[in-house]
Amino acid sequence: MKMEWWWAAGIGAAALILLGGFYLLVDQGVLANPVLYLRGRMSALVIWGGLLGAVVLAGHLFQITRRNRLHRTRIEDIQAEFRDNRRRFTRRLDHELKNPLTAIRAGLTNITSEPLSEYVEKEVAAVESQALRISSLVADLRKLATLETMQLERTAVNITELLEEVIGVVREQKDLQDKSLTLITPNAPWPLPVVQGDPDLLLLAVHNLIENALKFTLPGDTIEVRATEEGDQVLIEVADTGHGILEQDLDRVWEELYRGSHTHGVTGSGLGLPLVRAIVIKHGGDVSVRSKHEQGSVFSLRLPVRG
Amino acid sequence: MAEPNAKLLLVDDEQAITERLQPYLTRAGYQVRVSSDGVQALELVETYLPDLIILDVLMPELDGREVLRQLRLNENWTPVIMLTQVGESSERTMALLEGADDYINKPFDSNELAARIKAVLRRANPGQPPLTVAERLRSGDLVVDRVRQRAYLEADEIELSPKAMALLSYMITHPEELLTRERLLDAVWGWDYPVGTRTVDTRIAELRRVLADDPREPSYIQTVTGQGYRFIGEVEKTT
Numbered sequence: 008m009k010m011e012w013w014w015a016a017g018i019g020a021a022a023l024i025l026l027g028g029f030y031l032l033v034d035q036g037v038l039a040n041p042v043l044y045l046r047g048r049m050s051a052l053v054i055w056g057g058l059l060g061a062v063v064l065a066g067h068l069f070q071i072t073r074r075n076r077l078h079r080t081r082i083e084d085i086q087a088e089f090r091d092n093r094r095r096f097t098r099r100l101d102h103e104l105k106n107p108l109t110a111i112r113a114g115l116t117n118i119t120s121e122p123l124s125e126y127v128e129k130e131v132a133a134v135e136s137q138a139l140r141i142s143s144l145v146a147d148l149r150k151l152a153t154l155e156t157m158q159l160e161r162t163a164v165n166i167t168e169l170l171e172e173v174i175g176v177v178r179e180q181k182d183l184q185d186k187s188l189t190l191i192t193p194n195a196p197w198p199l200p201v202v203q204g205d206p207d208l209l210l211l212a213v214h215n216l217i218e219n220a221l222k223f224t225l226p227g228d229t230i231e232v233r234a235t236e237e238g239d240q241v242l243i244e245v246a247d248t249g250h251g252i253l254e255q256d257l258d259r260v261w262e263e264l265y266r267g268s269h270t271h272g273v274t275g276s277g278l279g280l281p282l283v284r285a286i287v288i289k290h291g292g293d294v295s296v297r298s299k300h301e302q303g304s305v306f307s308l309r310l311p312v313r314g
Numbered sequence: 315m316a317e318p319n320a321k322l323l324l325v326d327d328e329q330a331i332t333e334r335l336q337p338y339l340t341r342a343g344y345q346v347r348v349s350s351d352g353v354q355a356l357e358l359v360e361t362y363l364p365d366l367i368i369l370d371v372l373m374p375e376l377d378g379r380e381v382l383r384q385l386r387l388n389e390n391w392t393p394v395i396m397l398t399q400v401g402e403s404s405e406r407t408m409a410l411l412e413g414a415d416d417y418i419n420k421p422f423d424s425n426e427l428a429a430r431i432k433a434v435l436r437r438a439n440p441g442q443p444p445l446t447v448a449e450r451l452r453s454g455d456l457v458v459d460r461v462r463q464r465a466y467l468e469a470d471e472i473e474l475s476p477k478a479m480a481l482l483s484y485m486i487t488h489p490e491e492l493l494t495r496e497r498l499l500d501a502v503w504g505w506d507y508p509v510g511t512r513t514v515d516t517r518i519a520e521l522r523r524v525l526a527d528d529p530r531e532p533s534y535i536q537t538v539t540g541q542g543y544r545f546i547g548e549v550e551k552t553t
Contacts, residue, residue: 102372106328108421113334116424120341142421149399153504160476176509207477207503207513214509 013066020059090155097152104145111138147278151263154285161203166234166241167192169206173213174232185226191233199234200312202241204290212286215279216245216306222275224249239312246305252298260296320435321345323364325355325381326397327373338424352376356384364392366435371398379412386413393438395430399504415444419500433491445487445549453547454533456525458486467525477502478520485535485545494542518543
C-alpha cells in the first residue's frame with residue numbers, strides 16, 4: 008500500500024519530538040530534576056502533541072471524504088456505463104430490425120401490385136398492419152435512444168397555452184366516450200410561469216399521459232389535467248378516476264416495454280410512459296405517480312422554471 | 315432529364331431489400347442496377363453512369379457515407395438519396411456538408427421511395443451540385459444561411475424558433491415538391507408525433523407570419539389542401 012502523506016507527516020513529527028526529547032534528556036539536565044523540568048515544559052509538550060494529533064485527524068477525515076467521493080464517482084460510472092450499454096443495444100436492435108422490416112414492407116407492396124383473391128388480400132392487409140406495428144415500435148425505441156443524447160432546442164413555453172392546445176388535440180383525435188376531460192390552471196394572483204423547453208416534446212409528454220388516462224378509464228370517468236406553480240417548479244398533473252394501478256406495478260410503469268399485470272387487452276407499445284419520463288428528465292425535471300387500485304391514478308410532472 | 319427511363323443504381327448489402335426493390339422500381343419505369351458494396355458501386359458509377367444513386371449507409375468495406383464523400387470529392391454530382399435518418403440538428407448540419415440530395419429512413423414504404431426518386435430527378439441539374447449542398451440560398455427577398463441557421467428578409471435578419479428555421483431550411487432545398495406533414499416531421503423533427511400535424515402547422519404559421527407570406531396569395535409557402543405544403547418560390551444559390 009502506498010504511504011499516505013498524513014502518515015508521513017505524523018511519523019516525521021513524532022520522530023522530531025523523540026529527537027528533541029532525547030536532546031533535552033542529555034543536554035538540559037532533565038535527569039537531575041525531572042519533575043521540575045517537565046512542569047516547566049508542559050505547555051510546549053501540549054502544543055506539540057495537539058499539533059501532531061490535528062495533522063493525523065485531518066488526514067484521516069480527508070481520507071474518508073475522498074473515499075466517499077470515489078465511491079460516488081464509481082456509482083455514477085456504473086450508471087453511465089449502464090446507460091451507454093442500453094443505448095448501444097437499442098441502436099443495434101434498431102439496425103437489426105429495420106432492414107428486415109424494409110424488405111417485408113417492400114415485398115408486401117410487390118404482392119399487392121398483382122390482382123389478388125379476396126382471401127390473400129385480407130391476409131396481406133393483416134400482415135402489413137403488423138409490420139407497421141413493429142415499425143412504430145422500432146421508431147419509439149429510436150426516439151428514446153435519441154432523446155438521451157440529443158441537444159434540447161429550448162424556447163420560452165407558455166404551459167397554460169400548451170395544455171389548452173394538447174386538450175384541443177385530444178378532443179379532435181379521440182372519442183371521449185362520455186368521459187369528462189377538464190383543465191385546471193391558475194389565473195390568480197398570477198398565471199403559471201414560463202418554462203424554458205422544447206414545446207413539441209412537452210406537448211408529446213402531456214399528450215401521452217392523457218392518452219394513457221383515456222386507456223385506463225371507462226365511460227363516465229373523470230380526467231383532470233391540472234397545473235400549479237410550486238416554488239421554482241411547475242407541477243403538471245394528469246389525474247383520473249380509472250382502474251388505478253396495482254401497488255406491485257407502481258414502480259415499474261416508467262420502465263421500457265413494461266405492461267402492468269391487468270393491462271391485457273389494452274393496446275399500446277409499452278413505450279408511452281418511458282418516453283414521458285425521458286422528455287421530463289431531459290428538461291431537468293422529474294416524474295412520479297400515485298394510485299389506488301379501482302380508484303384512479305395521478306401522474307405528475309415537475310419542470311424547473313429555469314431549465 | 316428523361317425521367318421515365320432514368321438509370322438508377324441501388325446500393326445496399328441487404329439482398330432481401332434489393333431483390334424486393336429492384337422489380338418494384340423496374341415496374342415504375344426505371345432501369346435498375348444493384349450493387350452490394352461501396353467499392354463496386356464507385357466502379358459502376360464510372361461505367362454505368364446512373365442518373366441517381368440510392369445509397370445505404372451501413373455496409374461492409376466502404377460505407378455509404380464514404381462512397382458519397384469520394385464521389386463529391388471527384389466533383390461527381392450524380393444525385394444521391396441516402397437511406398438513413400437525419401433528424402437532430404447536429405445531423406442536419408453534417409448532412410448539409412455531406413452532399414446528399416435527399417434522405418429517407420428505413421423502414422420506408424416503396425411508394426415513398428419512388429416519390430422521392432421522382433422529385434430528386436426532377437430537381438437535379440446534371441453535373442451541378444444540388445441545392446442541398448449550398449450554404450446560402452435565395453428566393454426573392456429571402457436569404458437562408460443553412461450553415462449558421464439564420465435567415466434574412468430584404469437583408470434584415472429575421473427571428474425564428476429553431477424548429478421553424480430548420481423547417482424553412484428543409485423546404486427551401488426542396489422547392490416545388492409536395493411536402494407532406496409526415497415527411498416534414500420525419501426530416502425536421504426526426505420522428506412522427508401523435509400530435510404531429512398540429513406541430514407542423516404551428517411552425518408553418520410562424521414562418522408565414524415572420525415572412526409576411528399571405529396563405530391565400532403566397533410567394534413562398536403554399537398549402538396543398540389535405541396533403542401538406544409546397545415551397546413555391548424560385549430558389550437559387552447565393553453567396
